[in-house]
Amino acid sequence: MSERPLLAFRRITKSFGAVRALRGVDLEVRAGEVHALLGENGAGKSTLIKVATGAHAPDSGVIELAGETLERLDPALARRRGIACIYQQPALFPELSVAENLALRLEPAAGWRRVAWAERHRVALALLARIGAEIDPGREVGTLSMPEQQLVEIASAIGAGARVVIMDEPTASLTRREQERLFGIVNALRREGVAVIYISHRLEEILALADRVTVLRDGQSVASRLRAEVDEATLIRLMVGRDVAQLYPPSESAPGAVRLALRGLCCRSAGGRPVSFEVRAGEVYGLAGLVGAGRTELARTLFGLTPADAGELWIDGERVTIGSPQAAIAHGIAYVPEDRRRHGVVLELPIEQNVSLAAWRRLFPLGWLRRDRERSEAREFVRALAIRTPDTETATANLSGGNQQKVALARWLATRPRVLLLDEPTQGVDVGAKSEIHRLVRRFAAEGMAVVLISSDLPEILGMSDRIGVMRGGELAAELPGGAGATQVMSAALGQPVEGTAA
Ligand SMILES: Nc1ncnc2c1ncn2[C@@H]1O[C@H](COP(=O)(O)OP(=O)(O)OP(=O)(O)O)[C@@H](O)[C@H]1O
Ligand SMILES: [Mg+2]
Known part of the structure; x- marks a missing residue:
């Protein structure tokens, strides 16, 4: 050299x-x-x-x-x-x-x-x-x-x-x-x-x-x-400029009633295979697996992007059919996708409009836009997620990559969904912001959301999940308790026998 x-x-x-x-x-x-x-x-x-x-x-x-x-x-x-x-x-x-x-x-x-x-x-x-x-x-x-x-x-x-x-x-x-x-x-x-x-x-x-x-x-x-x-x-x-605790926030509340239930749900025409699991209110359900195990495909089916053509979906004890993202939103499902640049945010729009876009009904119950309400909501997220921007009117395209990711998250959190699907939510996000996102996810779960967390970051899955579903080849290969170890999750993801489970 x-x-x-x-x-x-x-x-x-x-x-x-x-x-x-x-x-x-x-x-x-x-x-x-x-x-x-x-x-x-x-x-x-x-x-x-x-x-x-x-x-x-x-x-x-x-x-x-x-x-x-x-x-x-x-x-x-x-x-x-x-x-x-x-x-x-x-x-x-x-x-x-x-x-x-x-x-x-x-x-x-x-x-x-x-x-x-x-x-x-x-x-x-x-x-x-x-x-x-x-x-x-x-x-x-x-x-x-x-x-x-x-x-x-x-x-x-x-x-x-x-x-x-x-x-x-x-x-x-x-x-x-x-x-x-x-x-x-x-x-x-x-x-x-x-x-x-x-x-x-x-x-x-x-x-x-x-x-x-x-x-x-x-x-x-x-x-x-x-x-x-x-x-x-x-x-x-x-x-x-300071020490960041790499600790994951503890689960604060006992899970409530079953919010989300999949019974053999899948989109056959998109090559999906039947999947069944339940997520309770207040629970973070981690979905682990190798890239290509079918986790994103499942999330896309839950959100109506590739609607299910087999099986059943239940939300709060009611059987629902999700034929489109609009239907998913109407039923209280939010999806923060992995590819934020293509699906997560509207880059041309200011931060504040991205935040209010999907949350229209909650923010403006009377049906018309209130700029002050929109702005204060956006400001809250800018603060909570430490989004680096001069103001909330800035076009999302002008933010750095990681800050765009945070806007995508804010956009869906603002809808206060009943079911929150997160696909690699901290990818491209710095260490400080990552722990803020974890805290926020915990807080929303404590308020009763059912969270499905897809992540390839094993420490994140282990640290955040109350229960862990491991996918493999499009199917749920194992279900593990939140306290499971890394080797247990990896064995299940690789299709090896896992001790102490009925896979
Ligand atoms: N085209 C642009 N117009 C306005 N502001 C911009 C533009 N490009 C970058 N910025 C601003 O410049 C600053 C630095 O952004 P930059 O994309 O270089 O950050 P980064 O270190 O790559 O962050 P990340 O880890 O999120 O990718 C940010 O405040 C960003 O909002
Ligand atoms: Mg960058």
């Missing part, structure tokens, strides 16, 4: 109106190092990398690459100079093959259609092999999973001679295996002398992967340390 930085940010500032997103950030990244960037939601991480990729022009400050100051950086120039960013949702052409997509990126535009197929295939194969990705270059990109498309993006960055590869929360929706594969690739990039900037809210990931860690707080870099110098508690303190 060389000591001279390959990429240096010098006194970078960037404001959006009154919001000072970056206030003089200094950051040095060396060749052959994995440099983790962390900080609370809204600290300025994504903004900083958008400056490096030329997507945002800084108000002041400069970027140096290998000692040379890059003037007026734009996306095309950044790419040409070897700065690449891997996005969670890659921008590839779905109807073209992997090899064609790579060729499009790497071959000069004019000669694109004339190049020999065999040669193109060979180049793609070599690039994919270099990062250890086993993907057939002949496959149509549309048939690849998102993580596989990410690998194609990485291959394309390497092929284009990237010297700096930036990853902004790349593992947010990866299975454990895909995650391990990505880590292998990050290590391969490091060996090739590439500088990797890695953004994540998962501290264990950062501790496992990074050579150096920089913490951003309020648009400033507050510390830059070698991996060996930090542990999880140090990182949290640097990030939040």
Whole structure:
């Protein structure tokens, strides 16, 4: 690892109106190092990398690459100079093959259609092999999973001679295996002398992967340390400025009557299988399982997105049919989806309108909008969830990713549902906000909500659940008490025998 930085940010500032997103950030990244960037939601991480990729022009400050100051950086120039960013949702052409997509990126535009197929295939194969990705270059990109498309993006960055590869929360929706594969690739990039900037809210990931860690707080870099110098508690303190109790709030109330009951419920036409369980008022029912075990599909059926075509659904002792999300909302079911950008919030609308959107009937019983009521409700959530924004009139699109996630949560909590379905509610959320969300979920449960919590974060499932349903292959493989251990849950998720249960 060389000591001279390959990429240096010098006194970078960037404001959006009154919001000072970056206030003089200094950051040095060396060749052959994995440099983790962390900080609370809204600290300025994504903004900083958008400056490096030329997507945002800084108000002041400069970027140096290998000692040379890059003037007026734009996306095309950044790419040409070897700065690449891997996005969670890659921008590839779905109807073209992997090899064609790579060729499009790497071959000069004019000669694109004339190049020999065999040669193109060979180049793609070599690039994919270099990062250890086993993907057939002949496959149509549309048939690849998102993580596989990410690998194609990485291959394309390497092929284009990237010297700096930036990853902004790349593992947010990866299975454990895909995650391990990505880590292998990050290590391969490091060996090739590439500088990797890695953004994540998962501290264990950062501790496992990074050579150096920089913490951003309020648009400033507050510390830059070698991996060996930090542990999880140090990182949290640097990030939040105080200690955050990693303890889960205890269950305060005895569960009441059965609120939600599924009896062989499923959407056959969407490939679902019958599922039965009950959730009581005041109970948090954790749904564990591997990614792909059918948890999100079940939530979508409960919310009427893929309506059930078999089995029964009961709410508060009444049999109901949920044929659409409107019907679900009318019956007091709320769903905070995993993919918040597509389904969770309306990005163009202000925070306050997102909060009142689904809660119209509760907030405005007389039927007409009251701005003051809407605003005070939104302000309450902004405070409770520590949503980082100048005011509640700000468009949700202008918030950082994690803060958008909190708006999605507020939107559905505001409906005061009887049944709350949460799908990965703390993904992409910083450690401080995560514990606020846990407290809020507990509080709403104590007020009588039945909560179904889907999470791939095992400590979260174990810490929050009164009971745990483990799904596997679209079915409920086991039901465990809240005090179950991690190994019990994992065994059930993997289809191994679990002691002390009738699976
Ligand atoms: N296009 C924009 N318009 C207005 N404000 C913006 C815009 N982009 C970012 N901001 C603001 O800049 C600040 C920094 O946001 P940024 O997205 O960089 O945070 P982040 O550290 O990536 O957070 P997260 O962990 O939630 O992704 C936030 O206050 C955000 O609301
Ligand atoms: Mg971000």
